[in-house]
Amino acid sequence: MTRLILSRLVQALATLLVTSLIVFVLARSSGSPADLVLPTDATPAERALYIERMGLDRPIAEQYLIFLRDAVQGDFGVSIRTGAPATELVFDRVGRTLLLATAGLAVALLISLPLGVMAAVHRGRGWDRFSMGFALLGQSTPAFWLGIVLILIFAVWLRWLPSSGVGGWQHYVLPSLVLGWSISAGIVRLLRSSMLEVLDAEFIKLARTKGLREPVVVWKHALRNALIPVVTFIGFMYGVIIASGVVIEVVFGWPGLGYLAYESTLWRDFPVLQLSVLVYTAIIVGINFLVDVSYGLIDPRIRT
Amino acid sequence: MTQQAQPILQVRNLVTRIGGKRGFGNAVDDVSFDLMPGETLGLVGESGSGKSMTCLSVLRLTPPAATHITGGQVIFDGEDLLRKTGAEMRGYRGRRISMILQDPMRALNPVLTVGEQIFESLRLHRGLRGAALREAACELLERVRIPDPAAGLTAYPHHFSGGMRQRVVGAIALAGNPDILIADEPTTALDVTVQAAFLDLLKSIQRQDRLGILFVTHDFAVVSRMCDRVAVMYAGRIVETAPTDMLFDRPRHPYTESLLRSVPDVDRREERLYAIPGQPPSVFAPRTGCPFAPRCPRAMDRCRQETPPTRRLDDGHEVSCWLHEE
Numbered sequence: 301m302t303r304l305i306l307s308r309l310v311q312a313l314a315t316l317l318v319t320s321l322i323v324f325v326l327a328r329s330s331g332s333p334a335d336l337v338l339p340t341d342a343t344p345a346e347r348a349l350y351i352e353r354m355g356l357d358r359p360i361a362e363q364y365l366i367f368l369r370d371a372v373q374g375d376f377g378v379s380i381r382t383g384a385p386a387t388e389l390v391f392d393r394v395g396r397t398l399l400l401a402t403a404g405l406a407v408a409l410l411i412s413l414p415l416g417v418m419a420a421v422h423r424g425r426g427w428d429r430f431s432m433g434f435a436l437l438g439q440s441t442p443a444f445w446l447g448i449v450l451i452l453i454f455a456v457w458l459r460w461l462p463s464s465g466v467g468g469w470q471h472y473v474l475p476s477l478v479l480g481w482s483i484s485a486g487i488v489r490l491l492r493s494s495m496l497e498v499l500d501a502e503f504i505k506l507a508r509t510k511g512l513r514e515p516v517v518v519w520k521h522a523l524r525n526a527l528i529p530v531v532t533f534i535g536f537m538y539g540v541i542i543a544s545g546v547v548i549e550v551v552f553g554w555p556g557l558g559y560l561a562y563e564s565t566l567w568r569d570f571p572v573l574q575l576s577v578l579v580y581t582a583i584i585v586g587i588n589f590l591v592d593v594s595y596g597l598i599d600p601r602i603r604t
Numbered sequence: 605m606t607q608q609a610q611p612i613l614q615v616r617n618l619v620t621r622i623g624g625k626r627g628f629g630n631a632v633d634d635v636s637f638d639l640m641p642g643e644t645l646g647l648v649g650e651s652g653s654g655k656s657m658t659c660l661s662v663l664r665l666t667p668p669a670a671t672h673i674t675g676g677q678v679i680f681d682g683e684d685l686l687r688k689t690g691a692e693m694r695g696y697r698g699r700r701i702s703m704i705l706q707d708p709m710r711a712l713n714p715v716l717t718v719g720e721q722i723f724e725s726l727r728l729h730r731g732l733r734g735a736a737l738r739e740a741a742c743e744l745l746e747r748v749r750i751p752d753p754a755a756g757l758t759a760y761p762h763h764f765s766g767g768m769r770q771r772v773v774g775a776i777a778l779a780g781n782p783d784i785l786i787a788d789e790p791t792t793a794l795d796v797t798v799q800a801a802f803l804d805l806l807k808s809i810q811r812q813d814r815l816g817i818l819f820v821t822h823d824f825a826v827v828s829r830m831c832d833r834v835a836v837m838y839a840g841r842i843v844e845t846a847p848t849d850m851l852f853d854r855p856r857h858p859y860t861e862s863l864l865r866s867v868p869d870v871d872r873r874e875e876r877l878y879a880i881p882g883q884p885p886s887v888f889a890p891r892t893g894c895p896f897a898p899r900c901p902r903a904m905d906r907c908r909q910e911t912p913p914t915r916r917l918d919d920g921h922e923v924s925c926w927l928h929e930e
């Protein structure tokens with residue numbers, strides 16, 4: 301187990317390094333922040349001064365090394381737009397993004413576990429078709445469109461829920477519903493086929509010969525086994541939710557990391573953008589790690 | 605049977621239909637047999653002859669989508685199980701009628717501890733909780749001779765060998781103090797020495813509990829070791845029933861004869877080579893006459909037109925064959 305953890309850590313660091321390089325280069329190829337930050341009537345001298353102060357005149361490789369040197373000391377620079385440290389801006393918002401993504405995942409599980417199980421148990425019948433249809437609808441509808449429609453219905457017409465921003469639990473309902481629903485189809489489909497396989501297993505037959513009630517056979521004996529292949533996918537989908545959260549945060553005016561990344565892209569606020577992307581990467585890497593660990597929790601054969 | 609006792613299980617004219625894309629047919633076709641308390645009845649035949657389907661029909665656990673029990677009676681302890689509701693039926697499974705499956709490597713749930721899988725039955729059938737539950741589970745593991753039962757409870761199935769796992773399945777089967785044990789090829793997947801030990805264990809438990817055992821196998825060596833009586837199945841039908849030694853000494857049905865002839869020596873363990881020409885008919889093939897007729901060396905015209913009834917002969921054999929019609 302320790303070896304596994306160590307090798308995962310090395311992998312994680314390598315991933316972060318490569319990502320930082322890519323983001324660094326890509327961001328700088330999009331244009332100079334000087335165009336956006338400085339007033340349009342700035343003199344060439346003012347412009348040159350700004351560029352020099354920000355270190356934008358040095359070769360890109362040198363800029364990157366400077367970035368790395370500062371980064372290991374925890375200094376990711378200051379926002380070109382506001383002047384606040386990038387770390388402050390970013391870490392202020394990570395929590396909200398994680399909360400929203402987790403709420404989205406919870407919604408996805410709430411939707412897809414029962415649907416996947418029922419689809420398998422009632423294979424080829426009403427429940428099966430309903431499950432797949434419902435899940436597919438969520439998958440094939442673009443998230444931003446679904447978000448806007450839900451805002452129209454529940455916030456504008458019915459006035460039941462807020463349309464944007466953060467606050468109480470009500471603010472979570474619509475965005476997490478959109479996130480959760482959009483990733484349910486894959487989980488439902490995978491869980492359904494995994495359940496179908498498990499329900500044919502010998503130990504399910506044995507469980508029935510013991511006289512257990514069918515719900516116990518399905519939810520206790522079958523589901524735990526059926527979840528094993530699904531866990532990886534759920535972890536992967538958690539990453540997808542976090543990534544697709546950028547769109548959702550913009551649609552719902554959710555002041556999270558995604559919204560910040562979106563703004564810093566518009567402003568060419570490199571330090572903030574870089575750190576945002578790195579934090580995103582770290583989160584995804586962390587999730588993958590958790591998935592590996594949760595395998596051991598769910599499947600005793602891996603533990604020993 | 606000359607015994608006075610009442611059979612614990614009487615199966616009468618049981619028919620289980622199976623259907624799917626390939627058509628319909630009787631997987632179990634007019635099957636009747638008795639099982640006495642403390643007796644072992646062997647159910648032998650080639651694979652696909654309906655042995656397993658017969659067992660599952662007794663418990664009413666045949667695959668629901670593809671099969672349907674359409675006729676007959678399964679009288680257990682005086683009550684027809686085919687007339688019970690689903691909930692009533694669950695009260696029989698594991699409590700009065702238990703089952704051991706063929707492949708111990710796949711019969712236990714891999715993600716639940718051995719303890720939990722035994723507790724489940726004990727809670728359900730004996731209403732045990734807490735310390736009494738653990739104690740009873742330990743006793744069960746001791747009965748099936750698992751060393752260090754307390755440690756066994758917290759172990760997972762993959763910690764055990766095949767032979768040990770089959771004992772755990774045995775312990776689960778015994779948890780409800782059943783009257784009948786259905787053993788569907790319980791040792792086929794085990795190697796020879798493990799097999800012998802398991803059969804001995806089964807025998808001794810049977811003697812203590814007066815357990816009726818319905819023993820499915822295609823291995824005549826196991827039959828001669830375990831069974832008091834044998835029913836030979838072919839194409840979903842029982843073609844001959846007789847006490848074990850009489851069946852071996854003097855088979856009366858041509859199919860039994862050829863089966864026995866194809867076993868080189870009962871005591872020598874070799875792969876059975878069924879040298880019977882031809883293939884058993886598909887369940888889905890239309891039936892007229894004796895199902896064995898196409899492969900029977902002694903088939904007559906009549907055999908191809910009419911299905912032979914089951915007749916009881918003077919020597920105690922029950923045979924379904926036109927040769928034994930006077």
Ligand code: SF4
Binds near residue numbers: 895
């Ligand atoms: S009834 Fe005819 S075909 Fe069938 S086993 Fe007897 S002799 Fe052979």
